[in-house]
Amino acid sequence: MDKKIAFLGAGSVAEAIISGMIRSEVVNQEQIIVTNRSNQERLEQMKNDYRVQCTTDKKEAFRYADIVVLAVKPNNVKESLESIKAYLNPNQLIISVIAGVTTESIRTKIGIDAAIVRVMPNTSASIGYSATAITAGKFASEQQVRLVESIFQSIGITTIVEEDDMHIVTAVSGSGPAYVYYLVEAMEKAAIEAGLEKEIAYKLITQTILGAGEMLRQSGETAAGLRRKITSPAGTTEAGIKRLEEKDFQTIVIDSLKRARDRSMELGKN
Ligand SMILES: NC(=O)C1=CN([C@@H]2O[C@H](COP(=O)(O)OP(=O)(O)OC[C@H]3O[C@@H](n4cnc5c(N)ncnc54)[C@H](O)[C@@H]3O)[C@@H](O)[C@H]2O)C=CC1
Numbered sequence: 001m002d003k004k005i006a007f008l009g010a011g012s013v014a015e016a017i018i019s020g021m022i023r024s025e026v027v028n029q030e031q032i033i034v035t036n037r038s039n040q041e042r043l044e045q046m047k048n049d050y051r052v053q054c055t056t057d058k059k060e061a062f063r064y065a066d067i068v069v070l071a072v073k074p075n076n077v078k079e080s081l082e083s084i085k086a087y088l089n090p091n092q093l094i095i096s097v098i099a100g101v102t103t104e105s106i107r108t109k110i111g112i113d114a115a116i117v118r119v120m121p122n123t124s125a126s127i128g129y130s131a132t133a134i135t136a137g138k139f140a141s142e143q144q145v146r147l148v149e150s151i152f153q154s155i156g157i158t159t160i161v162e163e164d165d166m167h168i169v170t171a172v173s174g175s176g177p178a179y180v181y182y183l184v185e186a187m188e189k190a191a192i193e194a195g196l197e198k199e200i201a202y203k204l205i206t207q208t209i210l211g212a213g214e215m216l217r218q219s220g221e222t223a224a225g226l227r228r229k230i231t232s233p234a235g236t237t238e239a240g241i242k243r244l245e246e247k248d249f250q251t252i253v254i255d256s257l258k259r260a261r262d263r264s265m266e267l268g269k270n
């Protein structure tokens with residue numbers, strides 16, 4: 001791809017996307033320019049780690065960009081778009097990774113009928129494992145959506161969704177890795193408390209999560225079916241699952257995801 005890509009925001013998700021894109025060689029380092037609000041140290045770090053161009057000069061970054069990636073927090077949308085709107089033009093493709101904020105709201109803020117494609121990746125992008133949902137704004141063409149798909153397919157899998165579904169997608173796969181890490185933190189605590197060495201616990205748990213993920217992908221069986229195969233009558237798994245049921249584990253998880261979905265809606269409204 002021979003396009004120039006400018007990032008507004010140099011945080012975790014910008015880094016995950018950039019490292020994934022460079023890793024997969026979908027773009028060269030020279031094609032990427034990264035900006036943030038003021039943190040020069042962070043820009044230096046991005047420059048050293050990925051050999052991308054970095055600047056705090058918004059004009060330099062955005063005026064000649066073919067693709068603009070919005071990667072700021074929802075509460076910085078207004079001021080950050082204000083700071084670049086003079087350098088945007090209707091020929092650019094705008095990709096937003098911002099949780100909750102609609103394509104229409106971005107279009108209104110920049111004041112041009114630009115092609116906006118909203119995406120929800122996750123931080124596994126940095127190793128090529130993002131699960132990215134994509135939705136097209138009003139002025140985005142089929143071809144532009146295909147381009148966004150090809151960019152994000154270089155850092156994982158993609159799927160097209162309706163814009164309204166972006167809230168639940170954000171809860172499921174945007175935030176999703178954090179829930180898995182939280183589960184791992186608890187498993188590590190249990191293992192260490194029971195006397196296992198930290199390194200051994202880490203090694204076993206990591207492979208367990210990896211193996212379970214691959215089983216879900218490769219076996220063609222449902223999660224419930226795979227779980228049943230591990231659960232011997234009166235065995236250890238059954239005892240553990242019973243405790244999870246007593247503590248209403250599924251209700252807690254469902255409730256947490258609904259809360260994350262609702263938070264995405266709130267972020268959009270604010
Ligand atoms: N962290 C994650 O796993 C995911 C985050 N997202 C979304 O991506 C966006 C960014 O999230 P993170 O990378 O986690 O945030 P972050 O806090 O790590 O990074 C935000 C970046 O925006 C920059 N920024 C703030 N105001 C600015 C301005 N006026 N001009 C230029 N840059 C400005 C900050 O300097 C910082 O580099 C959020 O909207 C979030 O909803 C989406 C998917 C996954």
Ligand SMILES: O=C(O)[C@@H]1CCC=N1
Nearest residue numbers: 099170173174175176
């Ligand atoms: O926590 C957040 O708001 C962002 C959106 C998805 C993952 N992180």
